[in-house]
Amino acid sequence: MIIDFHAHTFPETISERVLDKLGRAAGVMPATNGTVKGLSESMKEAGITYSINLPVMTNIGQVIPVNNGLLKDMETFISMGVLTFGGMHPDFSDYRGELCRLKNAGIKGIKLHPAYQMVDLDDIRMKRIISCASELGLITLIHAGIDISIYEHNYSSVAQILSVLKEVQPEKFVLAHMGNWARWEEVERDLAGAPVFMDTAFSIGPLDSYPAAPSNPYCRVVLPDKTFLRIARKHGTDRILFATDSPWQPQKRYVERFQNIGLTKTEQEQILWENAAKILGLSGT
Numbered sequence: 001m002i003i004d005f006h007a008h009t010f011p012e013t014i015s016e017r018v019l020d021k022l023g024r025a026a027g028v029m030p031a032t033n034g035t036v037k038g039l040s041e042s043m044k045e046a047g048i049t050y051s052i053n054l055p056v057m058t059n060i061g062q063v064i065p066v067n068n069g070l071l072k073d074m075e076t077f078i079s080m081g082v083l084t085f086g087g088m089h090p091d092f093s094d095y096r097g098e099l100c101r102l103k104n105a106g107i108k109g110i111k112l113h114p115a116y117q118m119v120d121l122d123d124i125r126m127k128r129i130i131s132c133a134s135e136l137g138l139i140t141l142i143h144a145g146i147d148i149s150i151y152e153h154n155y156s157s158v159a160q161i162l163s164v165l166k167e168v169q170p171e172k173f174v175l176a177h178m179g180n181w182a183r184w185e186e187v188e189r190d191l192a193g194a195p196v197f198m199d200t201a202f203s204i205g206p207l208d209s210y211p212a213a214p215s216n217p218y219c220r221v222v223l224p225d226k227t228f229l230r231i232a233r234k235h236g237t238d239r240i241l242f243a244t245d246s247p248w249q250p251q252k253r254y255v256e257r258f259q260n261i262g263l264t265k266t267e268q269e270q271i272l273w274e275n276a277a278k279i280l281g282l283s284g285t
Helices: 015-026 036-046 060-079 095-104 124-135 158-167 184-191 225-235 251-259 265-280
Strands: 003-007 050-053 082-084 109-112 139-142 173-175 197-199
Touching: 003 265, 036 050, 036 060, 036 082, 036 251, 060 082, 060 095, 095 124, 109 124, 124 139, 124 158, 158 173, 158 184, 184 225, 225 265, 251 265
Parallel strands: 003 050, 050 082, 109 139, 139 173, 173 197
Antiparallel strands: none
């Protein structure tokens, strides 16, 4: 079994436009068409059993309609092996009510993206959502570190993460991109071993460049395999979650890279599915 803990899909009506916009901004070529069908086909090719769909709310007006759409399509998603999280925006006033609604509907977690939402992770608006989600038993997955298309400011730095951990003490807290994308020296020094999960999204191997996209200084950033192994083992391979960031990385190639990175068979099994199954509460695994 393989569980991809970090993937994105978009409605068919807008997927092509969204991928073009995001791909050009990041300088990265998408590996699928961005739809749930495209993700499902990619999963079959890669041998992935489940993928976690992570919606990103860039404004408060998206929270209810996007979550409504995800809840409406949830059973269809599940039939395709896609488990969806809900989304939240730090300026959404009734965050508690919406988180309760998602929890009661069977949603396992939420995604927050400080960079796209332009709110620092240690802002009280973020902290209260993370605290409420933890209280409800929901997973909170955050974009951690520099965003490849918004790199002037790190909205979720290691220092901010440590502040949240100290003040909020969240359970089921997942840091995407191996703890802090493009800031892995800080992760290894200051964050590895903290009471959080890290996912491997967008952190293994090179990126595929988007043709004719503006030059991006972060397009060639790569986490070296040896550094990945040091961080994973210092942090504990029982708290690392396999993730690709599809469509921004090809799942099949990502699985192959991961399987050849130098982990033991036991470590691979933990990261590929065992840890995810536990945090998701999947029965029969």
